[in-house]
Amino acid sequence: MRDLVVELCKIHKLQAKPLQVLPCESEEIIHIVFCIDKNYIQHLGCAMTSVCVNNHSRNIEFHIICDELQESDLEKFSILSNLYRRCISFYLLGKDNPFKELKISLHASPANYYRLAIPYVLSEGIHKVLYLDADLVCNAELTDLWNTNINDFPLAACPINDQERIDKLELASGRYFNTGVMLINLNKWMNDQVSIKAIEFIEQKPELIRFWDQDGINKIIDGGFKSLDAKWNNTIYMDRPVFRQVEGAAIIHFVGALKPWQKCSDTRKEIYWNYLKMSPWSDAYLNRERVIEEMIIEKINFLILSVFRKARQFKEQNQLLKKLTKAF
Known part of the structure; x- marks a missing residue:
């Protein structure tokens, strides 16, 4: 199945390696995955910078699944790689990849489905990954999150109160989670065929889908995930003054259509711009x-x-x- 997905997506792998690797306290590698399209390059750079700034003592490798990467983009990622001495691998999906046939609505793009390819794209030697959306910033060290025991689960995530989705998807568990931050057990995910079953459900029941792969994954797992503390995915809507603000939030996730890089008066956008200033995309600031x-x-x-x-x-x-x- 892995070979089939790689062939269908026509994956081409590139790497940006630092000239000198950062010496770390731990030899264990934290594998962090992002999935984006070309419109999120700058915001990905900001998110990665925020991770690097707050995790100097950890050995981190980034894996980026995307559909397009310009030479100028690769140059900036190379600067980021050398600036923070982290290895970055890119997995370029062909323009005719099968995820483009799945339902898209609201402010989404086919890139929302790319995370379903994670277990098939990454090396078979990688057994656990931390998936992060690109519209977030990391505000703390990720060690405690990475050390979460998920041996008996396909993933760990932060549950959210969305009764409409629970009812619509007929989730017997009564539990639903946001897929913007997921600690994934790749072996169990593969054994449970989460990606395959989620795609089949999305194709068969498009009328039930509102939040794309998130709905598909929730339907297949139906509550069978390990709950994380809300601080690991503090979701913020820029068009709502107060929404689930968590004290000591380690990851701040800008969900919804309005983003901090767009025209808005919400002062919470400044945390995005502060990290962007420390990145190779500081010219945007x-x-x-x-x-x-x-x-x-x-x-x-x-x-x-x-x-x-x-x-x-x-x-x-x-x-x-x-x-x-x-x-x-």
Whole structure:
């Protein structure tokens, strides 16, 4: 099955290796996987930077599953690799990969389904991975999360209260989780055929699908996952002032359609920009500052123009009033 998926997806592997590997306290490798499309390159860079900044003492390897990577992107990832001395592997899926046929809606893309390929794409010698969405930042060391015992489970994740999804998917367990942060036991995932069964369910019941592979995985596992503390996936909606804010959140996940790099007044977006400043994509932060300055100047010009217009209107009205006064 692994060979079939690799062939179907026409996977091409690239690597960015640091010139000097970071000396770490632990020899055990934490394998972290991201799945993105070309629109999330910068945000992936931010997420990876946040992981590196907060995990100096751990031996981390990144695995990126994506459908397109420009030479300029690879150059920046090489800078990131050398800056934080981490190995980064890229798995490029062909443009005609089978995941593009699955249901897509709202702000999603076929990349949402790429995580279903993780067990087949990665080396057979890797037995456990930490999957992370690219629209999050890591704000703490990941050792405790990585050391979670999942020997009897296909994965560990943070449960969320979504009764609508539980009812719609007819989950007997009454449990549902967000797939943005998953500690995955690849052996059990493969033995339980989670990816295959999830894809079959999504293809057979598209009318039940709202959150793409997340619904499919939840349906197949139906509560059979290990619960993580909410601090490992503190979901934040930028268009909601208060939503499930967790004290001491280790991972902050910007879920929903509105993201911190988009135009919004929510001050929580600054944590994203702070980490981006420490990445090879810091030029985007400088551009953002210039955009803000331009917006401020534009606003000031608009206010000045409005004042002049009001003054002119007042002058014209005053002159008209004088004429009317003389007429009477």
